[in-house]
Amino acid sequence: MTTPPAASEIRKPPAVPFGLSVLQNRPDFLKANRAKRQAMPGFVLQARRRDPSELSQTPVRVGYTCSKKVGNAVARNRAKRRLREIARLVLPIEGQPGWDYVLIGRAGETARRPFDVLKADLHTALSRIHGA
RNA sequence: GCGGAUGGCCGGAUGGCCGCGGCCCUUCGGGGUCGAGGAAAGUCCGGACUCCACAAGGCGACGGUGCCGGGUAACGCCCGGCCGGGGCAACCCGAGGGAAAGCGCCACAGAAAACAGACCACCGCCGGCGUGCCGGCGGCCAGGGUGAAACGGUGGGGUAAGAGCCCACCGCGGGACGGGCAACCGGACCGGCACGGCAAGCCCCACCGGGAGCAAUGCCGAAUAGGGAUCUCGCGCCCCGGCAACGGGGACAGGGCGCCUUGCCCCAGAGAUCCGGGUAGGCAGCUGAAGGCGCGCGGCGACGCGCGUUCCAGAUGAAUGGUCAUCUCCGGCAGGUCCGCCUGCCGACGACAGAAUCCGGCUUACAGGCCGUCCGCGCAU
RNA sequence: CGGGGCGUAGCGCAGCCUGGUAGCGCGUCUGUUUUGGGUACAGAAGGUCGUGAGUUCGAAUCUCGCCGCCCCGA
Numbered sequence A: 001m002t003t004p005p006a007a008s009e010i011r012k013p014p015a016v017p018f019g020l021s022v023l024q025n026r027p028d029f030l031k032a033n034r035a036k037r038q039a040m041p042g043f044v045l046q047a048r049r050r051d052p053s054e055l056s057q058t059p060v061r062v063g064y065t066c067s068k069k070v071g072n073a074v075a076r077n078r079a080k081r082r083l084r085e086i087a088r089l090v091l092p093i094e095g096q097p098g099w100d101y102v103l104i105g106r107a108g109e110t111a112r113r114p115f116d117v118l119k120a121d122l123h124t125a126l127s128r129i130h131g132a
Numbered sequence B: 001g002c003g004g005a006u007g008g009c010c011g012g013a014u015g016g017c018c019g020c021g022g023c024c025c026u027u028c029g030g031g032g033u034c035g036a037g038g039a040a041a042g043u044c045c046g047g048a049c050u051c052c053a054c055a056a057g058g059c060g061a062c063g064g065u066g067c068c069g070g071g072u073a074a075c076g077c078c079c080g081g082c083c084g085g086g087g088c089a090a091c092c093c094g095a096g097g098g099a100a101a102g103c104g105c106c107a108c109a110g111a112a113a114a115c116a117g118a119c120c121a122c123c124g125c126c127g128g129c130g131u132g133c134c135g136g137c138g139g140c141c142a143g144g145g146u147g148a149a150a151c152g153g154u155g156g157g158g159u160a161a162g163a164g165c166c167c168a169c170c171g172c173g174g175g176a177c178g179g180g181c182a183a184c185c186g187g188a189c190c191g192g193c194a195c196g197g198c199a200a201g202c203c204c205c206a207c208c209g210g211g212a213g214c215a216a217u218g219c220c221g222a223a224u225a226g227g228g229a230u231c232u233c234g235c236g237c238c239c240c241g242g243c244a245a246c247g248g249g250g251a252c253a254g255g256g257c258g259c260c261u262u263g264c265c266c267c268a269g270a271g272a273u274c275c276g277g278g279u280a281g282g283c284a285g286c287u288g289a290a291g292g293c294g295c296g297c298g299g300c301g302a303c304g305c306g307c308g309u310u311c312c313a314g315a316u317g318a319a320u321g322g323u324c325a326u327c328u329c330c331g332g333c334a335g336g337u338c339c340g341c342c343u344g345c346c347g348a349c350g351a352c353a354g355a356a357u358c359c360g361g362c363u364u365a366c367a368g369g370c371c372g373u374c375c376g377c378g379c380a381u
Numbered sequence C: 001c002g003g004g005g006c007g008u009a010g011c012g013c014a015g016c017c018u019g020g021u022a023g024c025g026c027g028u029c030u031g032u033u034u035u036g037g038g039u040a041c042a043g044a045a046g047g048u049c050g051u052g053a054g055u056u057c058g059a060a061u062c063u064c065g066c067c068g069c070c071c072c073g074a
Helices: A005-010 A026-033 A073-094 A115-129
Strands: A020-022 A036-039 A043-049 A060-065 A099-105
Touching (some): A026 A043, A026 A099, A043 A115, A073 A099, A073 A115
Parallel strands (some): A060 A099
Antiparallel strands (some): A043 A099
């Protein structure tokens, strides 16, 4: 991660991440599902540039999906928490304004993968989506 | 010490940094406080609560429950007892009412499968002859390889031979009487023995059950479309009806489809204000609970009574987490050892599992560990 | 939150209600026919009846508990 020296104030992510809100409606997920996607060992990232006419409270929005394939309720919640954590740490810095992101949990790996590697996966996935 | 039975409990700990949800305070920077389970799970029962339906009672249908007594708001749950089965025992298991109300089934095998006999075989007497068979009469007992199950078992008397034919004991059925609230237990005496099993097949008997479910239900309520009322403006031509308001039909202007022509379609409303239904969404329901904990009393126990304590999640794409360190735990390797274990390194990242209206149960899942009680065997005293 | 259905041979299904023998089609294998293949004919193999208990002399079948899948309604 290349942290600019001038951006030292964002090394600690704020309690309420600036410009990050959570997707809550099914149509938003369905639209993201038809857009770009990038599969990583720990998760699948879907990304979509919103139409300018769409209303949004924040520039960047993110959603989480953990289906029954991930496992039982404990495994699903754990995967979702780890995805939330990496999103909280990475997306306010690297997320593009005007985009929706959806993180999809995978069985086993999302919960097992070392946290730093999972975080690096999101960094890699974002750079590939936005065409490096 | 070994093996076993059973009851209860815990189910990672502490700290740093960064976060999440509710509530409270705030000088809006923030601060304080609380925040998963014994099963939160499966959704198998029982309730609370809300709405709908409903005079009361009886009968019927359907579904459920089923030894007896008690506990409970209630239960299909729990406790205590009884009976049956298993185990040397501690203890465990049991949908455990009724088969002399009825219907149905009991394959194969077997002489016979439900009620009592027929059959084979056997015994006695008579007759015949090719001397161990045939025929007739009488007896019906024991026997008939089967089968899950078959006209009680043993011994004695009796008899031509036998048979509950008779007797004793056991079994079976009934049962005065006694004990127990009851299930049930004991049982004088009587009966020569008659009554197979399946009701988790139909059924009979007794008892219970109105339906739906917090996405219940109540309140507030956009945008867009549509409904109604009032007012204002407009309503040209032809035909029909009507006093009229107006209604029905047709064509033109105008508009739409189409590159154009032909052709087809629309052809009267528009605006403002108000009203009601109601979607998204929001709020209430929403956590104060037949609750937990402690003490005392009653009860064998389930549990009940009294006092104290004010403690204990309320999310809604859904909080209770991420990461690091130490300890603990698990596995592997190496070393040491007084064989109990200890030390170091590496690895896994900690069993089952995440509240969704609440409560009482049931069922199922569960690494590892702790405490207690009891039984059998062995050893020592 | 509530309701319903299905697990049987490699695949698709009967059999279950009314308990004793698990059967059909396709597929597989082996022969025959053909120069060979297909087709046709003949024969054979192949099933813990999802799982664990219970009732019964006996369970795919009856009862209960689990597991998996599918479909409805609010």
